[in-house]
Amino acid sequence: MAATISRVAALFIVLTARAAFDASAAAPGVTENSIVFGQSGCFSGSCGYAGNQYRGGILTAFHESNSAGGINGRQLVLLALDDGYDPDRAAANADRFVADDEVFAVVGGVGTPTTERMASIFREEMIPFVGHLTGAEFLREVRRYPNVVNLRAGYSEETRRLVEHFVENLNARRFGIIHQDDSFGRTVITSYEDALRAFDLSILAKAAYSRHSHAVHSTVFVMEKADLDVVLLATTLGPAAEVINTSRSLGNDYAFGLLSFVDTGLLEASLDFSDERIFLTRVIPDFANESNALVRRFRLALDDYRNTDPEVVEDVVSLFSLEGYIVGRFIVEVLKRMPNEMSREVFLTTALSRDPVHIDDWVIAFDEGSNAGSDYVRIVDLSGYYSEREAAE
Numbered sequence: 001m002a003a004t005i006s007r008v009a010a011l012f013i014v015l016t017a018r019a020a021f022d023a024s025a026a027a028p029g030v031t032e033n034s035i036v037f038g039q040s041g042c043f044s045g046s047c048g049y050a051g052n053q054y055r056g057g058i059l060t061a062f063h064e065s066n067s068a069g070g071i072n073g074r075q076l077v078l079l080a081l082d083d084g085y086d087p088d089r090a091a092a093n094a095d096r097f098v099a100d101d102e103v104f105a106v107v108g109g110v111g112t113p114t115t116e117r118m119a120s121i122f123r124e125e126m127i128p129f130v131g132h133l134t135g136a137e138f139l140r141e142v143r144r145y146p147n148v149v150n151l152r153a154g155y156s157e158e159t160r161r162l163v164e165h166f167v168e169n170l171n172a173r174r175f176g177i178i179h180q181d182d183s184f185g186r187t188v189i190t191s192y193e194d195a196l197r198a199f200d201l202s203i204l205a206k207a208a209y210s211r212h213s214h215a216v217h218s219t220v221f222v223m224e225k226a227d228l229d230v231v232l233l234a235t236t237l238g239p240a241a242e243v244i245n246t247s248r249s250l251g252n253d254y255a256f257g258l259l260s261f262v263d264t265g266l267l268e269a270s271l272d273f274s275d276e277r278i279f280l281t282r283v284i285p286d287f288a289n290e291s292n293a294l295v296r297r298f299r300l301a302l303d304d305y306r307n308t309d310p311e312v313v314e315d316v317v318s319l320f321s322l323e324g325y326i327v328g329r330f331i332v333e334v335l336k337r338m339p340n341e342m343s344r345e346v347f348l349t350t351a352l353s354r355d356p357v358h359i360d361d362w363v364i365a366f367d368e369g370s371n372a373g374s375d376y377v378r379i380v381d382l383s384g385y386y387s388e389r390e391a392a393e
Contacts, residue, residue, distance in 0.1 A: 025237035027342045030103030034076045040093035040108040042085040051110045057324020064301040071335045084338045090114035096123040112136045112184035114159045131327030136187045142371040147353050150372045156191040156280040161377045162257040163195035172229035176205035179234035188234035220246045232257045243272035248273035278382040287322040293360040298325045329359045
């Protein structure tokens, strides 16, 4: 009788465990051995460097988790598709993720125009959309995008900090902007206007260029006519360097402000003139500062990943790869917190809970009803780039 009870108990345990797995495995992208995440990013073209570095950081975090046994024995897999910073290609990739039903969530969008197209597609299916390389404010409208999880400060916070620095520390009063003529440029203009309004100031000169042409020389002449103190550049790297070089060659000495989408090292290497009076926002710690626990662990994890598969991650440590690593680590921590039910709904509830996620000494925390986990912004003076010298307050 006891043996029979033992066999029944054992069978019950097996069936319960199998039922739990079956319920979990019913979630798209989840198998007995893996959890698959999708990514559509810019891996070629004008922002290919940023996209590849961002993907490399996410993969580094996934590798670190997988080497430690994964999530309850499941390995994390990233299915990455190139969109070339083209909204139509990004939408096609998003449609594929939805139609094939092969990913649990989508992570790491790169750029505002592409992320905007994908966000509406994933919203209809309530697919979690996590950790984007953009500070677009519309993604922070949680009622509009309840499936979006933002892990970086928004462009409104970045522009506010830049304007405060220029007004309070450089005594600037005359502001212009050169922007990409798309959703990226438009969202930055709105944030810029709001930040200037706080000081009873306005934008005195605006000039736009097409994302496809990158013909920005004419925008410089628009700025010249306005006798400006500051020009904000809502651009990618190439146009930013072209504007600064052209402006300096014409003798213009106004200050430039750039957002976190532009890499400091690559910008400095692209400049023909002195890099004085150029200021950039940063939304994560200095990737060269090894006194930071997050940075130390990232570098160790990246070295280990390179030793395993050196072709996957470029031999460069950058702000983009560190930010991608933060995204990957956040996903790992959320998965660890989830109960046995592996569903998209539970993932989102867990990710957006008010219980802070500690990634070494970096903290991501969401206020009630918010989908933005960080408002950290610092300003870097490009003249001190090699030590990431923060702008004097």
